[in-house]
Amino acid sequence: MLTKPKGTYDILPGESQKWAKLEQVFRRVCEIANYEEIRTPIFEQYETFHRDQTDSSDMVNKETYDFIDRGERKMTLRPEGTAGCVRAYVENKLYASNKISKLFYFGPMFRYERPQKGRYRQFYQFGLEAYGPKSALLDVDIISTAILLFKAIGLNKLRVRINTLGDKESRDKYREVLVNYFTKNIDYLCADCKDRLNKNPLRILDCKVDKDSEVLKKAPCISDYLNEESKAHFKEVIDSLDRLGISYVLDPHLVRGLDYYSDTVFEIEYLSDVLGNQNVICAGGRYNNLVKELGGPDIPGVGLAFGMDRILLALENENIKIVKDKELHFFLITLGNLAKEEGQKLIYDARLRGFKCDMSYQGQSLKAQFKEADYNNSLFTLILGDDEIANNNINVKNNQTKTQETVKLNELFDYLLSKINNCANCGGKCHEKSTN
Numbered sequence: 055m056l057t058k059p060k061g062t063y064d065i066l067p068g069e070s071q072k073w074a075k076l077e078q079v080f081r082r083v084c085e086i087a088n089y090e091e092i093r094t095p096i097f098e099q100y101e102t103f104h105r106d107q108t109d110s111s112d113m114v115n116k117e118t119y120d121f122i123d124r125g126e127r128k129m130t131l132r133p134e135g136t137a138g139c140v141r142a143y144v145e146n147k148l149y150a151s152n153k154i155s156k157l158f159y160f161g162p163m164f165r166y167e168r169p170q171k172g173r174y175r176q177f178y179q180f181g182l183e184a185y186g187p188k189s190a191l192l193d194v195d196i197i198s199t200a201i202l203l204f205k206a207i208g209l210n211k212l213r214v215r216i217n218t219l220g221d222k223e224s225r226d227k228y229r230e231v232l233v234n235y236f237t238k239n240i241d242y243l244c245a246d247c248k249d250r251l252n253k254n255p256l257r258i259l260d261c262k263v264d265k266d267s268e269v270l271k272k273a274p275c276i277s278d279y280l281n282e283e284s285k286a287h288f289k290e291v292i293d294s295l296d297r298l299g300i301s302y303v304l305d306p307h308l309v310r311g312l313d314y315y316s317d318t319v320f321e322i323e324y325l326s327d328v329l330g331n332q333n334v335i336c337a338g339g340r341y342n343n344l345v346k347e348l349g350g351p352d353i354p355g356v357g358l359a360f361g362m363d364r365i366l367l368a369l370e371n372e373n374i375k376i377v378k379d380k381e382l383h384f385f386l387i388t389l390g391n392l393a394k395e396e397g398q399k400l401i402y403d404a405r406l407r408g409f410k411c412d413m414s415y416q417g418q419s420l421k422a423q424f425k426e427a428d429y430n431n432s433l434f435t436l437i438l439g440d441d442e443i444a445n446n447n448i449n450v451k452n453n454q455t456k457t458q459e460t461v462k463l464n465e466l467f468d469y470l471l472s473k474i475n476n477c478a479n480c481g482g483k484c485h486e487k488s489t490n
Contacts, residue, residue, distance in 0.1 A: 209369060215320060228256070231279060291318050384404075
């Protein structure tokens with residue numbers, strides 16, 4: 055028997071509706087916040103993600119799915135959405151309008167890492183990217199839109215953690231201080247961090263192995279080494295968050311897992327044990343040099359990404375139902391060959407009018423068809439036999455009131471529509487048992 059690859063999963067009926075609803079809500083919020091959709095390939099040229107041999111991130115060094123295609127070209131399945139969006143932004147000259155570009159994307163990403171709850175080798179992300187001026191207000195627009203997204207689905211128990219990495223001048227100064235500090239404490243570092251020391255010492259602060267060590271806790275903070283421009287930018291970000299009433303926690307040791315970030319970086323955590331150590335459900339920050347690195351003009355960017363899998367786990371933990379139970383407007387039971395043939399036409403005509411409906415296709419017994427109607431949670435069960443066809447009638451059972459009426463076939467759709475609309479407008483009172 056064939057099985058799915060390790061670290062992947064099937065999104066089955068019942069779950070797929072939740073994914074679709076979540077995507078629908080997010081798309082609506084993006085429309086409100088003026089973010090437009092962009093769709094990029096799931097694989098890119100290897101260099102799109104492997105731009106710098108000094109990149110110290112685990113994603114670039116250990117986790118990408120790389121392959122040689124039939125044209126002997128080296129390709130990579132996208133491990134994240136930002137680089138592909140920047141490539142598309144540059145290649146298609148979206149910057150030519152001289153306007154801020156606010157984009158969103160949704161799709162699968164691929165990383166070869168140890169599977170665990172909320173973390174998979176194929177996973178799905180919803181992301182936002184904005185290209186334009188180096189504006190603190192744009193940083194806050196990204197963060198506040200993330201908050202809007204969470205509020206739209208009723209998700210609570212959240213915390214924003216935020217920090218600044220400063221501009222290049224500030225980071226170079228801070229880097230020198232960190233190298234001196236960690237060199238003196240090199241015996242307390244894990245093997246990966248010893249390797250990071252000379253490549254990107256800021257990544258040591260993000261180490262999952264040494265995260266609780268006193269050496270990391272006592273490491274110098276970048277806030278002490280920011281130049282005036284970086285201080286002013288971050289202060290404006292914080293002041294703007296205060297004006298919007300968005301609560302946050304300053305975390306001087308917060309860095310992001312990718313080396314292209316600068317200035318503002320942030321994470322949004324879901325405060326529950328349901329995700330274990332993987333409780334970050336949204337993260338992002340500013341990347342001022344990435345557009346230029348990929349061959350474009352010197353235009354800064356800022357973005358974030360949501361892990362869709364983790365958000366669904368969080369919704370489940372909060373007992374938030376974002377989709378209704380499966381429900382058909384009606385299920386058609388047919389008795390006899392002629393009724394089966396005419397029933398299929400009735401179903402087709404009903405669907406053309408927007409009714410959610412179905413019928414049995416297996417020549418089942420009456421009892422079995424009633425069970426199938428119950429399984430599909432139909433508001434009405436329609437019963438059509440050869441005698442009903444001869445008299446231009448159909449029997450309609452209301453599954454809420456448990457009453458049954460005989461309706462003319464040519465009046466059926468108007469009858470059902472009036473009943474459904476009445477149900478929608480009465481707040482459920484029409485489901486009380488009728489005396490008809």
